[in-house]
Amino acid sequence: xxxxxxxxxxxxxxxxxxxxxxxxxxxxxxxxxxxxxxxxxxxxxxxxxxxxxxxxxxxxxxxxxxxxxxxxxxxxxxxxxxxxxxxxxxxxxxxxxxxxxxxxxxxxxxxxxxxxxxxxxxxxxxxxxxxxxxxxxxxxxxxxxxxxxxxxxxxxxxxxxxxxxxxxxxxxxxxxxxxxxxxxxxxxxxxxxxxxxxxxxxxxxxxxxxxxxxxxxxxxxxxxxxxxxxxxxxxxxxxxxxxxxxxxxxxxxxxxxxxxxxxxxxxxxxxxxxxxxxxxxxxxxxxxxxxxxxxxxxxxxxxxxxxxxxxxxxxxxxxxxxxxxxxxxxxxxxxxxxxxxxxxxxxxxxxxxxxxxxxxxxxxxxxxxxxxxxxxxxxxxxxxxxxxxxxxx
Amino acid sequence: xxxxxxxxxxxxxxxxxxxxxxxxxxxxxxxxxxxxxxxxxxxxxxxxxxxxxxxxxxxxxxxxxxxxxxxxxxxxxxxxxxxxxxxxxxxxxxxxxxxxxxxxxxxxxxxxxxxxxxxxxxxxxxxxxxxxxxxxxxxxxxxxxxx
Numbered sequence: 001x002x003x004x005x006x007x008x009x010x011x012x013x014x015x016x017x018x019x020x021x022x023x024x025x026x027x028x029x030x031x032x033x034x035x036x037x038x039x040x041x042x043x044x045x046x047x048x049x050x051x052x053x054x055x056x057x058x059x060x061x062x063x064x065x066x067x068x069x070x071x072x073x074x075x076x077x078x079x080x081x082x083x084x085x086x087x088x089x090x091x092x093x094x095x096x097x098x099x100x101x102x103x104x105x106x107x108x109x110x111x112x113x114x115x116x117x118x119x120x121x122x123x124x125x126x127x128x129x130x131x132x133x134x135x136x137x138x139x140x141x142x143x144x145x146x147x148x149x150x151x152x153x154x155x156x157x158x159x160x161x162x163x164x165x166x167x168x169x170x171x172x173x174x175x176x177x178x179x180x181x182x183x184x185x186x187x188x189x190x191x192x193x194x195x196x197x198x199x200x201x202x203x204x205x206x207x208x209x210x211x212x213x214x215x216x217x218x219x220x221x222x223x224x225x226x227x228x229x230x231x232x233x234x235x236x237x238x239x240x241x242x243x244x245x246x247x248x249x250x251x252x253x254x255x256x257x258x259x260x261x262x263x264x265x266x267x268x269x270x271x272x273x274x275x276x277x278x279x280x281x282x283x284x285x286x287x288x289x290x291x292x293x294x295x296x297x298x299x300x301x302x303x304x305x306x307x308x309x310x311x312x313x314x315x316x317x318x319x320x321x322x323x324x325x326x327x328x329x330x331x332x333x334x335x336x337x338x339x340x341x342x343x344x345x346x347x348x349x350x351x352x353x354x355x356x357x358x359x360x361x362x363x364x365x366x367x368x369x370x371x372x373x374x375x376x377x378x379x380x381x382x383x384x385x386x387x388x389x390x391x392x393x
Numbered sequence: 394x395x396x397x398x399x400x401x402x403x404x405x406x407x408x409x410x411x412x413x414x415x416x417x418x419x420x421x422x423x424x425x426x427x428x429x430x431x432x433x434x435x436x437x438x439x440x441x442x443x444x445x446x447x448x449x450x451x452x453x454x455x456x457x458x459x460x461x462x463x464x465x466x467x468x469x470x471x472x473x474x475x476x477x478x479x480x481x482x483x484x485x486x487x488x489x490x491x492x493x494x495x496x497x498x499x500x501x502x503x504x505x506x507x508x509x510x511x512x513x514x515x516x517x518x519x520x521x522x523x524x525x526x527x528x529x530x531x532x533x534x535x536x537x538x539x540x
Contacts, residue, residue: 305427307452311403324427324452333427345424345450370476381409381456383420383448 005318005363009203010152010354013248016205022249023207026242034239035230044241050246055212059178059197060188067213067231067243072179074102075198075213076146078224078235079175083144083196084111087173087218091141092116093170097129097158098339099151103198104177105335121147121364126288127156127340133179135166144173149197153323153336153352154287155296157185164193173219179203179211183254184262184293195219201243206250210243211300264357265294272297272353272364279368280375286337286350295355298323300342303385304349304378306333312350312377316370323350333368345384395453396487400500402457407464410446417514419506421525422499428455430503432463436511440471447503457540461485471508475521478502502526 006014020142022313032041034048049063056063069075069130076285084094098120108118119137123129129147132259145167147389150157160176167174175196178187182199189197196219215221215234227236254261277283282302301309306322313320323334324347332338342350379385395403412418412433422429428451435444443497445467447459461482479497483489489497506525512518 301449302479305451305455308403308456311400311453315404343424348424348427381406381448382450383429384424384450386411386431386448 003228003317005359005367007321007353007355007359007367009356010155010293010352011321012202012208013205013356015202015207016250016253018253019206019246019249023242023246026245030241034227034241038288044239047248048241048244051244051251054248054255056214058183058187058255059194059214060190061197061214062217064232065214065217067235068239068247069213069217069235070209070240071202071211071245072101072177072198072200073103074224075200075211076101076177078213079196079198079215079221080104080107080111080144080146082221082224083173083219084114084116086222087143091139091143093119093139094121095121095134095137095142095145095147097121097123097147099123099127099129099153099156099336100146100148101152101177101179101308103179104146104148110314114221123156125341126291127154127286127336128288128291129157129158129163131162131166134163138166138170138172142170142172144175146175146177147188149176149178150179150185150293150296151287151336154298154340155180155292155354156287157181157291157293160187160192160194167195168193172288174277180293180296181256183251184265184295187371189214189216196221201247201250204247204254205358206249207243207246208238210247212247229357235261255376261357262294268355268357268359268364269294269297271361272355272368275364275368275370280372284346285376286340286342293354296352297354298350298352300337300346300373301351302346302349303376303382303388306348306350308378309349309351309374312374313370316374318367319372321352321354324348341348362389394490395457396462396489398485398487399454399457399489402460403453404488406447406456406460408444408460408467409448411448412444412446415446415507417507417509417511419503419508419510419525421506422451422472422503424450427451428496428499428507430455430459430499432459432503432507434507434511436471442466442469442471442474451496451499452493454489454496455499457486458482458489458535459503462504466504471519472503475508477504477518490527 034045162277173195197214202208284300286298306324337347403520412476417431417434420431433446433447445463479501482497
């Protein structure tokens with residue numbers, strides 16, 4: 001295969017051409033500021049509101065509960081920091097999990113420095129939150145539970161409805177980082193008792209630099225970005241109209257084609273998982289076999305290291321990602337892989353391949369074929385493999 | 394992020410493998426940090442390194458520094474090999490990214506560990522050769538993690 005096989009859709013996705021077409025006029029002829037009065041501005045204002053409606057509908061929220069932001073990270077920062085500030089008089093305790101994205105974890109670290117207390121609830125070996133531990137962590141001064149809808153590395157789906165019930169029962173707010181899950185799994189904020197939800201445009205074939213925070217009516221959390229009166233005084237700054245239009249269109253397409261897309265991704269995912277585990281020895285699937293995002297696969301190949309793997313994969317025209325320390329520049333491998341109990345050396349040898357409905361079985365065959373050779377090559381180089389083989393003899 | 398030389402030594406590692414009946418074998422690093430290097434030496438009666446092989450579990454830079462280190466000491470005397478520094482390995486590779494400099498330290502340590510094994514087996518002493526530390530990861534890896 002001489003073309004590039006892109007299998008890093010959890011990192012970012014290609015903008016759908018239909019999304020781009022929809023966005024283009026809002027850079028040029030319809031460039032008006034939605035806060036102004038003339039007709040091109042009114043048009044811009046209308047499309048912003050249309051996008052808001054489409055997005056609200058996708059999670060069964062009210063359009064007035066959707067706020068546009070610059071992306072998932074801003075939404076996560078806003079949800080945590082503004083809630084912590086607004087509810088400080090009730091308490092200064094927050095609950096999250098050990099497998100959150102850094103947008104949550106590093107914001108929690110920031111809040112800890114500001115005098116808040118954070119409990120990090122653990123997960124089981126499949127990367128699913130321990131509900132009993134979560135329940136036990138709730139205290140009278142707990143103000144917020146923030147648990148991701150699905151993990152970005154190993155795809156594990158979290159029990160949103162159960163968490164929502166717990167939160168409601170204890171009168172604690174529930175925020176979920178749904179950046180990976182949005183439009184990939186059914187989300188109903190009312191049924192699941194979700195008070196706040198973060199989502200992003202570029203993970204779902206929309207543009208980068210746009211996201212939303214859903215904030216249920218009645219939540220007192222104030223503005224995070226201060227300035228003008230945009231977004232009902234909650235999020236200042238001129239609306240990113242092309243971005244908003246793009247995200248709206250991406251959600252519209254994703255929801256209209258939901259069944260076909262999910263079915264295609266799940267079938268391809270399961271095909272890849274089965275083939276990989278069958279054809280490459282000493283390989284482990286990370287995350288739950290079924291309770292995982294439709295497009296996520298994550299493997300650990302024992303005795304080898306992830307960065308070396310990625311370089312050789314790139315030479316074969318395949319883009320993936322790894323949780324090895326060397327790919328992050330830090331000393332430790334992925335906190336998610338450690339949280340599910342993997343020993344360091346196995347966590348270092350991880351590979352995440354995240355699919356889109358456009359990927360094909362032929363591509364999966366090619367990837368497994370290439371990986372077979374690459375993994376074997378690195379194992380032959382590895383003193384860990386040498387020791388293992390000698391022990392077997 | 395890697396120089397052409399690093400990529401070349403990663404893609405086409407020199408002296409990769411094992412030596413049967415090696416005069417000295419040294420293993421350094423730990424799996425926890427994601428890199429382990431093992432060096433095998435074949436040293437003749439004149440204390441010349443006739444052959445050297447390596448095995449490495451680690452990233453591209455770890456493999457490349459191991460490969461380069463073996464090239465730098467092959468055919469050298471034990472005393473010359475002892476003078477090979479991590480800096481020499483880095484320079485021979487046209488440089489390493491800051492976060493990867495520790496890989497070259499590991500390569501230097503692996504050579505020393507193999508030489509130590511040889512010295513011990515033969516009841517020899519060399520100036521500057523000390524017992525290797527099991528884990529050289531006590532220092533940090535350079536830059537802070539990037540987001």
